[in-house]
Amino acid sequence: xxxxxxxxxxxxxxxxxxxxxxxxxxxxxxxxxxxxxxxxxxxxxxxxxxxxxxxxxxxxxxxxxxxxxxxxxxxxxxxxxxxxxxxxxxxxxxxxxxxxxxxxxxxxxxxxxxxxxxxxxxxxxxxxxxxxxxxxxxxxxxxxxxxxxxxxxxxxxxxxxxxxxxxxxxxxxxxxxxxxxxxxxxxxxxxxxxxxxxxxxxxxxxxxxxxxxxxxxxxxxxxxxxxxxxxxxxxxxxxxxxxxxxxxxxxxxxxxxxxxxxxx
Amino acid sequence: xxxxxxxxxxxxxxxxxxxxxxxxxxxxxxxxxxxxxxxxxxxxxxxxxxxxxxxxxxxxxxxxxxxxxxxxxxxxxxxxxxxxxxxxxxxxxxxxxxxxxxxxxxxxxxxxxxxxxxxxxxxxxxxxxxxxxxxxxxxxxxxxxxxxxxxxxxxxxxxxxxxxxxxxxxxxxxxxxxxxxxxxxxxxxxxxxxxxxxxxxxxxxxxxxxxxxxxxxxxxxxxxxx
Numbered sequence: 001x002x003x004x005x006x007x008x009x010x011x012x013x014x015x016x017x018x019x020x021x022x023x024x025x026x027x028x029x030x031x032x033x034x035x036x037x038x039x040x041x042x043x044x045x046x047x048x049x050x051x052x053x054x055x056x057x058x059x060x061x062x063x064x065x066x067x068x069x070x071x072x073x074x075x076x077x078x079x080x081x082x083x084x085x086x087x088x089x090x091x092x093x094x095x096x097x098x099x100x101x102x103x104x105x106x107x108x109x110x111x112x113x114x115x116x117x118x119x120x121x122x123x124x125x126x127x128x129x130x131x132x133x134x135x136x137x138x139x140x141x142x143x144x145x146x147x148x149x150x151x152x153x154x155x156x157x158x159x160x161x162x163x164x165x166x167x168x169x170x171x172x173x174x175x176x177x178x179x180x181x182x183x184x185x186x187x188x189x190x191x192x193x194x195x196x197x198x199x200x201x202x203x204x205x206x207x208x209x210x211x212x213x214x215x216x217x218x219x220x221x222x223x224x225x226x227x228x229x230x231x232x233x234x235x236x237x238x239x240x241x242x243x244x245x246x247x248x249x250x251x252x253x254x255x256x257x258x259x260x261x262x263x264x
Numbered sequence: 265x266x267x268x269x270x271x272x273x274x275x276x277x278x279x280x281x282x283x284x285x286x287x288x289x290x291x292x293x294x295x296x297x298x299x300x301x302x303x304x305x306x307x308x309x310x311x312x313x314x315x316x317x318x319x320x321x322x323x324x325x326x327x328x329x330x331x332x333x334x335x336x337x338x339x340x341x342x343x344x345x346x347x348x349x350x351x352x353x354x355x356x357x358x359x360x361x362x363x364x365x366x367x368x369x370x371x372x373x374x375x376x377x378x379x380x381x382x383x384x385x386x387x388x389x390x391x392x393x394x395x396x397x398x399x400x401x402x403x404x405x406x407x408x409x410x411x412x413x414x415x416x417x418x419x420x421x422x423x424x425x426x427x428x429x430x431x432x433x434x435x436x437x438x439x440x441x442x443x444x445x446x447x448x449x450x451x452x453x454x455x456x457x458x459x460x461x462x463x464x465x466x467x468x469x470x471x472x473x474x475x476x477x478x479x480x481x482x483x484x485x486x487x488x489x490x
Contacts, residue, residue, distance in 0.1 A: 044324060058419040058450075060359045060407045079325040079453070081489065082359045086453055094453075132363075132399045134428045141439035143399065143428055165430055165439035204436065232357055260401070262357065 044077045046087075046105040046113050053105065055095025059084035067093050077102075122263065123227040124153050124184045131235055131261025138241075138253035140166025146261075153184040160197070171201040175217065187227045191237075194220045199243060216244045221255075231262040327454065327489040330354040334368070334458065336483025340394060340433070342471065344373030348394075348481055352458075354402070362402045364425060368481075370394040372433060375471075386470065391435040396464060398442045400427025410449070421448040431466055431479075438466040448487075458485035 048071050055067040059081045067089065069075055075087040083099040105113045118126075129148040136142065143163045150156040155178065162173040175197015181189050199217045223237025236258040243251040331353050338348035350368025357363065372392040378385060402425035409417050423446050431440040444462035451457060464479040 057409060057417065058407065060404070062407055063409070063419070077324050079327050081327045082356050084359065085324070134399075141428075143430065143439070145399075163430055163437075165437055170437045230358065232361075260363075 044107070045074045046077060046102075046107055047074045048072060049106045050101065050104040053087075053097055053101055055087065055089070055093065055097060056084075057095065059086075059096045061098075063096065067095055075105075118231045118263075120185075120187060120227050122231070123187075123189075123225075123233065126150065126231075126263035129156075129233070129261050129263040131233065131259055133235060133237070133257040133259030135255065135257025135259075137162070137164050137166075137255045137257075140164050140169070142255060142257060144257060144259070148179070148261075154181050155179070156181075158193075158195070160195075164199075164201075167204075169201050169203040171199055173197060173199040173217065175219075177219070177221075181225070189225045189227075190222065191225060192220075192222050193237070193239070194218075199241075213245070215246070218242050218244070219255075225261075228260075231264060233261040233263060235259055235261050328356045330356065330362075330456070330487045330489050332456075332458070332485050332487030334366075334460065334483040334485030336460075336481060338368075338370040338394070338464075338479060338481040340370065340372045340479050341477035342375045343392070344375075346371045346373060346394075348483060350483075352485060352487060354487070359407075360404050362404070362423075364400045364402055364427070365398065366400070366429075367397045368395070377471075387434045391433070394431070394433045396429060396431040396440060398427050398429035398440070398462075398464075400425050400429075400442060402446075404448075419450040421450075422446075423448065425462075431464060434468065434470050436468075438468065440464050440466040444481075454489045456487045456489070458483075458487060460485060 048069050051071050053069040053075065054065045055069065056063040057066050069089055073090060075089050078086040078088055078094065080086075084096045085099070085102050086094060087097050088094045099115060099117070102113055103115055107113050127150050129150075131146055131148075133144045133146070134142065135144075141164070143165070144160055145162075146158050146160045148156050148158040157176065157178055159176050160174065164171040164173060175195050177193045177195020177197075179191050179193045181191045183189055196216065196218045199215050201213045201215070203211075219239045219241040221237055221239030223235065226234040226236075228234055237256075239255045241253040241255060243253060245251055331351075333349070333351055335347065335349040337345050339345040348368050348370035350366055352364060352366045354362050354364040372387075372394055375386060402423045404421040404423045406422035408420050408422070410420050411417050424444075425446060426441070426443045429440050429442060431438050442462050442464050444460060446458055446460035449457040449459075460481075460483050462481045462483075464481065465476055466479075467474055467476050469475075
């Protein structure tokens with residue numbers, strides 16, 4: 001029995017070293033622009049109009065309140081993360097304030113610090129939407145990403161990219177479609193869609209006819225967009241595809257998939 | 265009597281003035297250019313001259329995205345363990361939920377069979393390169409704080425995460441499910457360290473019958489919120 005060859009596998013320490021060096025470079029690049037942030041002095045300052053403003057140690061409901069600012073005092077708003085605002089008090093203390101309390105503060109001009117929260121109206125009227133869906137494409141698994149642009153509340157155009165992973169073949173699919181929603185103001189909004197695109201199929205090597213194929217594809221479908229909360233949408237849909245093959249017969253494929261999306 | 269005359273005088277004056285006004289319009293005198301005031305709703309005495317202010321959403325730096333790198337160890341079932349590294353991009357939807365995309369790479373070693381049999385190889389050298397991507401949904405299940413000594417406190421999050429993706433290994437792309445948990449340690453309000461454990465599951469029939477493999481990965485990461 002001969003000695004096992006080790007030349008095919010690069011030695012681990014070398015790989016660790018290169019990975020570590022790459023990480024370090026990225027870390028340095030990411031840290032360096034953060035430094036001048038402290039010097040910036042153009043933060044929006046707001047006055048506390050409620051009896052007090054509670055500062056939490058972190059951007060979440062469970063984090064304890066460690067500091068309270070009285071009515072009339074001003075704070076600087078440094079940044080926002082999800083529904084929380086990092087504010088800096090006059091004495092230099094920094095803490096996180098939730099959206100409900102921030103909405104009770106006043107800006108310099110006396111206006112309320114108004115924050116528009118995404119509502120179901122935005123679900124109907126928002127221009128852009130993007131999401132990820134996964135499901136079944138004619139017996140294979142599919143993972144799909146899409147971006148959508150609304151022409152009006154009822155009609156939108158979408159671009160899709162799908163990866164298909166099956167037992168007999170893998171593939172990619174890209175295409176566009178037009179979506180019509182009859183009742184866009186409903187929380188569960190049904191839609192119809194039709195579109196066209198290209199599919200690239202790569203049969204697995206164990207199957208006969210192993211050459212790659214590029215085909216045009218057309219589809220019709222229907223589904224639901226379901227408003228959950230804020231900018232968050234669930235989406236489920238069925239599409240029936242016709243692959244215009246170069247062979248005598250066209251191929252028909254059914255696809256079911258579900259996933260989530262958010263609009264902005 | 266005086267008051268009666270006064271009233272009478274006032275009535276005459278009013279009628280004649282209004283009559284004059286009517287005549288004026290009738291014969292085309294007066295300022296034609298000024299149109300009569302538009303119909304005002306009854307009861308509206310004062311026309312409010314206050315301009316409606318546009319409500320402008322204050323411009324505040326939003327930091328809902330998190331980007332970073334990671335490096336660790338991936339154990340590829342039957343093919344040994346090797347270094348893995350990759351990129352991570354997350355979008356925080358709420359304080360609880362976040363979406364995460366990761367792309368990583370590693371490399372498979374030799375199976376026990378290959379090591380024992382000498383030169384026999386199940387897959388070619390290039391097919392041992394291992395690439396994957398994941399689209400996952402995470403939930404910060406245990407947010408908290410840790411204390412370093414007396415004067416320092418750091419925010420942390422223990423999160424659960426699961427998602428779908430694909431793995432390219434052994435000459436094929438395979439649908440891959442990932443589940444795991446991680447620990448996010450925030451060094452300050454923008455920079456975080458991660459310790460993450462993930463199980464990557466897919467079906468493979470390379471060694472005869474099809475089976476589901478569990479590729480366990482543990483990695484350390486560094487991310488920045490922006």
